[in-house]
Amino acid sequence: MLNVPEAKSEDITALMAEIGRRARAASRPLALATAERKHAALVAMVEAIRRGEDAILQANAIDLANGEEAGLSPAMMDRLKLTPDRIRALSDGIRTIAELRDPVGDVIAEWDRPNGLHIERVRTPLGVIGVIYESRPNVTADAGALCLMAGNAVILRGGSDSINSSSAIHACLVQGLKAAGLPADAIQLVPTTDRAAVGEMLKGLGGNVDVIVPRGGRSLVERVQNEARVPVFAHLEGICHLYIDRSAKLDMAVPLAVNAKMRRTGICGAAETLLVDRAVAQTHLVPILQAFADAGCEVRATDEVRAAFSAAVPAAEADWSTEYLDAIISVKLVDGVAGAIDHIDTYSSHHTEAIVAEDAATVERFFNEIDSAILLHNASTQFADGGEFGMGAEIGIATGRMHARGPVGVEQLTSFKYRVRGNGQVRP
Amino acid sequence: MLNVPEAKSEDITALMAEIGRRARAASRPLALATAERKHAALVAMVEAIRRGEDAILQANAIDLANGEEAGLSPAMMDRLKLTPDRIRALSDGIRTIAELRDPVGDVIAEWDRPNGLHIERVRTPLGVIGVIYESRPNVTADAGALCLMAGNAVILRGGSDSINSSSAIHACLVQGLKAAGLPADAIQLVPTTDRAAVGEMLKGLGGNVDVIVPRGGRSLVERVQNEARVPVFAHLEGICHLYIDRSAKLDMAVPLAVNAKMRRTGICGAAETLLVDRAVAQTHLVPILQAFADAGCEVRATDEVRAAFSAAVPAAEADWSTEYLDAIISVKLVDGVAGAIDHIDTYSSHHTEAIVAEDAATVERFFNEIDSAILLHNASTQFADGGEFGMGAEIGIATGRMHARGPVGVEQLTSFKYRVRGNGQVRP
Structure with missing residues (x-):
């Protein structure tokens, strides 16, 4: 029912590179988007999911039938399954994110120098975030919405089991982006289930992925931590x-x-x-x-x-x-x-x-x-x-000591830059 | 004159792994060291450099003679050369770092939750920092001192041109550590000029290097950025x-x-x-x-x-x-x-x-x-x-968007953890 384009294996590198370029291009207008526009996009997504509930359930039925045929375990079938209640929970999650305060532009620190320079450290988006997940289709909505609120473009790579469900949800997110006048490429879903796509993401798509967030079990996180050439926000396990x-x-x-x-x-x-x-x-x-x-x-x-x-x-x-x-x-x-x-x-x-x-x-x-x-x-x-x-939502919990640690919420998905104001100062 | 142990090429992996383990082990007591103790170590280093000036100059003379023989350019010879004035400048740099406020333990943020939990985000050291540099022997002192102030162990890998000078300076730093009762392994200098040692550091020494800081020209930074499997604080160029x-x-x-x-x-x-x-x-x-x-x-x-x-x-x-x-x-x-x-x-x-x-x-x-x-x-x-x-000192300027951006000073060489205080709260 859903049109999920299948790429040939040899085209994966080119396909993923193009996705990376589009994400980077989308990240620029997104970084400048106002809190109001991002809020409007998220609210429009909730609306689109409400309207699209039947289509999402139909897509999910295909995934469930495929899963049945593939002999997925009851636990995996349960993770895969969407119901009207679960779709409502997913919408509620986006609504919660829509109500978060936009951290972009916050002045984190400021100080004056003896020569009169005034220095501000200001929050900016991180850029492009790659999210690699398994069978839970709700991650499509969670991760897409949270990255958007922090002004980041996101590349979502869902598990093959849930590809039809994720595509249907993703279509609703894109409707929300478009309704608010934001670039559709701000939230992209990798349109192939070829595992080579994950390898490409872990290599960073030519500098067009700034951080990878794996959402899933130990084997996924382990692969990501071992292979990623870009920073990873994750924990391997919680002992x-x-x-x-x-x-x-x-x-x-x-x-x-x-x-x-x-x-x-x-x-x-x-x-x-x-x-x-x-x-x-x-x-x-x-x-x-x-x-x-x-x-x-x-x-x-x-x-x-x-x-x-x-x-x-x-x-x-x-x-x-x-x-x-x-x-x-x-x-x-x-x-x-x-x-x-x-x-x-x-x-x-x-x-x-x-x-x-x-x-x-x-x-x-x-x-x-x-x-x-x-x-x-x-x-x-x-x-x-x-x-x-009290972070409102998280994309996961990180145990690394670089950049983000503990719950990764909207603030942890930002970076910063310095703004320095002078009145003609030259350095002696 | 200086006893720089030469490792056989096939031993480099084992040697570097051992250096990584020692650094990690040293990072634990170091993370708990008080500001006073770190200050005392830095002051003792200044003292040791003053006492060791002749030895440093003799070691530098060997490097200069080797450089002459190897036909180093006048610019490189100048970068390599130490004089009593330059050694004083290097001591003054350590003294400046000794006067910096210790950021470890700072409460960066704190808030209360409706259930009565009080949450603090507290600065901690990053862990182990690898610094890879070229001919300037003063980086040995700068980088060693700055990493120490932030409670990090550091692995220094200087250029082969300056290995004798760096070793002599390093010996003074270790005297300072010992005088203050801190582990000598807190500041290690890689005792081989084999380039394979750099490759090992870039691979992260089995998880025992948390971040790499390259200090040098474009080709060094490019190699580090391309090959490193751990985060890098650097800029390739400043256009x-x-x-x-x-x-x-x-x-x-x-x-x-x-x-x-x-x-x-x-x-x-x-x-x-x-x-x-x-x-x-x-x-x-x-x-x-x-x-x-x-x-x-x-x-x-x-x-x-x-x-x-x-x-x-x-x-x-x-x-x-x-x-x-x-x-x-x-x-x-x-x-x-x-x-x-x-x-x-x-x-x-x-x-x-x-x-x-x-x-x-x-x-x-x-x-x-x-x-x-x-x-x-x-x-x-x-x-x-x-x-x-106003950061007092920097280990470099970073253009990445992860963790540190702009000047990398003592605060940027820290991470954080959460401390949560309750009175018996269970999660509903």
């Missing part, structure tokens, strides 16, 4: 730790631990390892582990933990570096905050770690000595999320 | 433009233009192209060009400019994209600020551009529509410099 200090209140620790692990086990901010201060093993360990067990969580633990809590199964070395994304937690006793820091230093993916403690000096030490993107005190690791941080 | 608008005051434009080009022709912020608004060609063009000629600057210009100023020689297409780094300027008439923006969009290296104008709307348009790292109004392009920006 998040929760440490219960000797100064922790037990009645705070128990619900917080259960929430950190069990609220949603499949998100990157879910806790994977519980570290308990040996000093409170007698009082705190069993109540927390019992709460996990009551919540249906498997406990994998060291021998000394198992001696206190026989329902636990033995943890192997690999458990400390496993992101379960499931109702399983690894548990270990450590010698105070120093022991927790040592363990985290060794095994963490530098995403998110939390401490439950009342002693301020202990908390400061945890905060200072651990170099992860997000550190929390007396709060669940599941708050590691751009929405929960 | 900087000066635009004289119809609203410019002539008595401001003339000295400013001469300064922008001629104060120092060899720096990246020197103007390479003068664009004059056609509307004031009659009044402004010849006085400015005459001032260039009087200052000993060759003018390469379009035919219509040459018709007005016969001393100009013809400009070829290549002139518009040439960084002369010499007393030569290319000159063209443009149709107002729109014409200037078009030309700059096409030919600029996105480093620095300046406008001379009195009309505020014209200046805003220039500032908004040009996406270069530094834009100046009624001020010389030669102000494109970290010191002139």
